[in-house]
Amino acid sequence: MAPNSLAAELVALGVALTAAVTLGAVWDSATGRRRFAYRGMILILCVAGAAGTGLIWLNRQVDAVPSWASLTVSGTPAAADPAAVPQRRRENGGHIETFTVAGPASGLTLTMYAYLPAVYQPGDGRRYPVIEALHGYPASPLQWLNGLDAITLLDEEIEAGRMAPTIVLFPYQTPKPSLDTECTNMAGGPQTETFLTADVPAFARATLPVRDDPGSWGLIGYSAGGFCASSLLLRHPGQYTAAASLSGYADPGIAVGDGSEHTTYDLTWRLRNLPVPAVSLYLACAKTDRTAMRAATDLSGLAKAPMTVTTAFVETGGHNAQTWSASARPAFGWLSARLARPVP
Template identity: 30%
Template sequence: MGLTSNTVLVLAIVAGVLLFAATVWLWPRLAGRTWRAVTGRVGLLLATQLALFSAVGLAANKSFLFYGSWADLFGQQTGMGKVVDHSMSSRDVKVVDKQQLDVPGGDRPAVGGQILKVAISGQKSKIDSPGYVYLPPEYFQPQYEDKNFPASIVLTGYPGTAENLIKGLNYPMTAFKQAKAGKMKPMILVMLRPTVAPPRDTECVDIPGGPQTETFFAQDLPQAIKDTFRVGDKAQNMGFIGNSTGGYCALKMAVHYPQTFGAGAGLSAYYEAPSDATTGDLFHGDNKLKKRADILHSLKNKQPSGTSFLVTSSEQGEGNLGDTKKFIQSVKGPDRVSSIILDSGGHNFNTWRREIPPMLEWMSGRIQA
């Protein structure tokens, strides 16, 4: 039974209910002060709380897909997978599996497109990361065989998994439906999590003496995409999208690398790298590096280059509203900024699912083949 299966969740809930009932039923019998009575009460309370916490944790994980399997939960998911497709692989991108969209005729790539599970190797950063690539149906159609496509890198939040973007946030299906309805151009989506050195949260920073995460996302990954798929080599051909931590990374990359990314969209993004137990010491006393990781500071000193930005927040429920308004006010022409400000919405999947369709439509209008 998998970590995200309904069966495991139901068993945990049933166990919690039964243990709670047993505690209520047996409590009078364990009311004495003998060691057996005390041990019995402690045992019942611990078992009941463990079952309840397990049920809550499993429900949260099923909703947000922090971990995809038991092996992932216990840190045993280390293998990169077996390469099964050589025709679409390159030096830096190895295709290890394929899946189709659940649409009529989706078993044919020219009808439903295709999702590739890939292993990506960074030549400069020396970072390897798993991910997924969504190729739209047009990519496989004869009339487009000599055509390039726009591409966007899409990042989850921390400590999410790349599967969140497929199962939880529905990026491929949303892009498929939006393109089919004529609301956006067919677009390649390269989906990863920002955690390239798990379990550490590196915040897309080149850490002195540590993981060179910024180099991976800003240089290695775009080059790997261009070398493997039919994507142009200009900034107008590539965007960067993310939610939460991924949104911070998306905006930061678009600010610092306008020659690579023509547009950046940050859903519920924050604007300065945190410093906590998950990040460790990101800057090692380097104040210049710390300022570089401050998006609002960097934006004020950015040479305008025609980059497009999209930021999102909510009047109620999001903590980034104030900084989002500061970001909007700091953008100087010919750079452009757009926003989605909901009346209410928390820092969660439901909010982002409301923002993704218009965001993709916006992105399609900012980058091109």
């Protein structure tokens, strides 16, 4: 029974309801000090059950904790429950494969899922462009696959010809669900930027039929992953040629540990103070999402040649899965139009 399962939520709800009924039944059944002890214990069960129900419900929305092992000190996303990974949505569609990436450059070992398009055939010699899809916080790649139904989205866009057959990678961005790395190299902490920009591409080149020539790799992300996509694009223009940020921000919003959150990890600072790379950036959000709108306005205003920026806003919505789902489809198509095509 995984912590992001309906069964876990129902068990927590059952504990809360049972404790509430029991509390009413025994409220005046005991006398003396035992009465207060009974009331206190059952009240604690009520609160714990209610809190557990709420937390598990939230986890079911964002898939931040896919296994109980990932809650332990030693637990990592490598312990993700295989049953939580969606399978092929249709008989002739693409499918997901699961990998464990042991990163020699970063020292991180994390789970990564890969979408392989329907036309993929092992050993046929064809090589595909690549998109790294980055998740928010708190969340995991499973929100892309479950909540945002990325398999169906990619299948439909490729089948309709709006997107070339592409391998899409869904890596974890943190070794612990409670730690928000914002895809940075944290001082004294996880080197997530190195993992995503060095270890993941090296693993993909060695394991999957990916293109590795200029213009073949892109990025997409929502919320914190949106910041990640923009940040990694600007910091590694030799690896990535385009990125799409869905409700992303202009700075990491965390303490990296060396003050770089105010300089090189601040995207507006980079565009004001460092050479602008020849890359393409897609910024999408809801107009009611004030922080994301401000970031999109600031970044598009600061961008200059050879960098290009495309903006796309939805009138209503907020910082939520509905907005990201609506924005992801055109964003994937925009990315594909700027990436190299599959080659024999």
